[in-house]
Amino acid sequence: MEEQYDPKKIEPGWQNEWATSNRFAANETPDAEKYYLLEMFPYPSGKIHIGHVRNYTIGDVVARYKRMMGFNVLHPMGWDAFGLPAENAAIANNTHPARWTRENVEAMKKQLKRLGFSYDWDRELSTCTPEYYRWEQWLFTRMFAKKMAYQKESHVNWCDSCHTVLANEQVENGACWRCGKQVRQKKLKQWFFKITDYAEDLLSWCEKIPGWPEKVTTMQKNWIGKSVGAQIRFPIEGSTRVITVFTTRPDTLYGATFMCLAPEHPLVRSLSKGTDQEEAISEFTERMTHENRSDRSMINFEKEGVFTGAFAVNPMNGRRMPIYTANFALMEYGTGAVMSVPAHDQRDFEFAKKYELPIIPVIRPDGVSIENVALTEAYTGDGEMINSGPFCGLENRRAAGEMVEYFEKNKIGKKTISYRLRDWGISRQRYWGAPIPMIFCDKCGPVPVPDEDLPVLLPEDVDLPVGGGSPLPNLEEFVKTTCPACGLPARRETDTMDTFVESSWYFERYCSPGCDTAMFEKKAVDYWMPVDQYIGGVEHAVLHLLYSRYFTRVLHDLGLVEFKEPFTRLLTQGMVCKETTYCPEHGFLFPEEARSRSEKQYCTKCGHEVVVGRVEKMSKSKKNVIDPNALIDAYGADTVRLFCLFAAPPERDLEWSEQGVEGCFRFLNRIWRIAGLWMPLIKNVVPYDGQADALLVEERRLYVKTHQTIQKVTADIEQRFHFNTAISSVMELVNMMTATDAKKAGDLTCRVMRRAMDTVILLLSPMVPHVAEELWTRMGNGRETISKIAWPSFRDDCLAEDAWLVVVQVNGKLRGRFEINRDADDDAIKNRAMSETNVARFIGDTPIKKVICIKKKLVNIVL
């Protein structure tokens, strides 16, 4: 095997081999233990980016490893194919979203195949096909029947640039998650999924999915935002009506001195009617509706409010509490009304200072008197109740409980739990999505499309409006229909579903992707689900992952699946980053636009010195991207895969380094060379498999190292997916092999060498499958694919080296080291330690207090 390592020559052949033999097709085999490995499917943007490569490489290693471990592995891939970019691209390129999407899928599939991922392509699915969204529509009608899908008019997040509404989760810092434009409030009638019904269940199960990173479950918990408190009813002076507030601090009720209502609160206008505040209120609420929500939620937003002219009565002490409307009160949370306790809430405190409202402390910190001290900020801690009638003197937390009991007895209020989570708004005023299968009839109201009329096909013969927005409302033949209930003319819903709906059940669809009688075959889902290992970016922590958990519960309660949690284990891989280069004149530069000269870099356009900026997430705008295709051309898929795994552990950010890639390429070359060098000697030799003791020193070292490496690599993959350290240990083994002289090798050495060589190839095969297959075959193992070979196992009796290296400390400081036979006892080790010259020097005449001896490791002599 004199030829050089040339990935171009070997990779396509193996990819072809895997494809034609349908090697990675998965079947339900009840007696085999299943393993469902899933990576988040991509949006077909047209090109695989390096983040995908990393994500899918990690997944592929696990899939291939689990197969070698004997699992029946399901490893599918598909396309999250509905979505806005297709519409924008279609307008820009004068094509159709369907065509644009189809072409992108083809291009990306080709790229994925070039990377050698072991997918079961028979299960490929695309969410924009009627075969897929038909069942989503079917589910929608079932959810409608259960009132799990409902319509309501409300203030929604509207993105002007995307011409559509967004769910709360899809607004980041007041901006659209997709395009980054500021979102504004708009009143619209929309379809919602009642995710709030599952708030408690979703929250409590966060504790029951230990295979998820704590970071993600914490983010979900925060998003759900459970608060335990009470609802309290306040009578309105001179009225029979009451205002109900939600508070987490019922213990502070005696300190409530005023009240704030959200500007949208229905009582605001009616209370002010006829008072001299009417005009001011009207002006204020009008202004607030124009104020966009993102501005209103800015931290430095000035607290502002207007007196309504009315008063509420504190049910405990009869205090008159002026009712305000305030910009910080949110209609969507709690009851839209707040009892304000300025002494114990910082926000209320600031408001009270501004409008000169009374501040009455009702809790004092232990042993501190605050009654007659002017407060500079609210006291939010615990303490002893004061100014609180019969509750004075109690510890405030206890008082809270007793007061809630009192409320319930006297019908003043009750214990209540509030969640931050809102229902999931799924209507999108866009074309390229799954039509919502509803019909509006003047007589019957909203009527679901009957099963036999599903799917409601998305019409393909349309012209997209150039300014954006959906063509569907103007498409007569789509809109006009008849009511399935009464047969009279009716109108079709023209909104489409949020694309996060498709991705909330695709993992179930993979189990039986061709099923045309149901969403999925129950038998297949029962076998494969839940997903054993899910891998993807952390950016979906509260979007896709929360929606998917919710959907699984819906399916569970419809009796369609047996489980509640779709993903048993979750790995969120870090971003791929690269250093940026910036020219003061030309902005960010591509690497090839900077020339280096004497340690510094200069812009090729203007000669300015270039600022080598910080390492940042790869993005087109920063010009620090790299193209996977070009990399594969230069180094081959195996090198690209290897680098993605070697440069950092998967959950951490990965810093891209061209030189690092080069290093990985060199490593594969080195293996190729050693294999070539030893091939004539070991090709027809039986790998050594006996005891280590029967070998000579050098052979034994290599043999033991081989077994140690198997142990280490197995543990690294099994326990933590730390492929970087797994690869390091294989490198160590290879280094030892390099040091073995082929010219002096006897029969036994060759057999040990063959064992080492086989081990290296097998251990690396999930990571660099092409070169592994090639070497495996060339070693004379036939053209049997390597993934059918079992993962190597190690012998416990071959892990121990002949001698232990023991280090000696005196008073905890390292003073010497020696090797000693592995069956030496403690006394022998201690004696040997004391006799070390350098050690003896430090002991001198000082009496020894204590000697600590850790077998195989160290001796510490304490003076």
Added chain:
RNA sequence: GCCUGGGUGGCGGAACAGGUAGACGCAAGGGACUUAAAAUCCCUCGGCCCAUAGUGGCUGUACGAGUUCGAUUCUCGUCCCAGGCACCA
């Protein structure tokens, strides 16, 4: 402000259960081979100190304390960085 991570050589990163800090790789420097270069191979590589150059000494894992025979690892406090949430009553 709150919640999660994280801070180790010139760089990416190791150290599994409190026991040799810096595995493995990159970069750098030196050498071998070569007419030369590339490739390859070998050596050195945290900092400082020493007439003894060693199996040498001191110091070193953001900073300051503590527990321990021994701390990158455990505890407390401080600083910095990244991500998430943020007027949620």
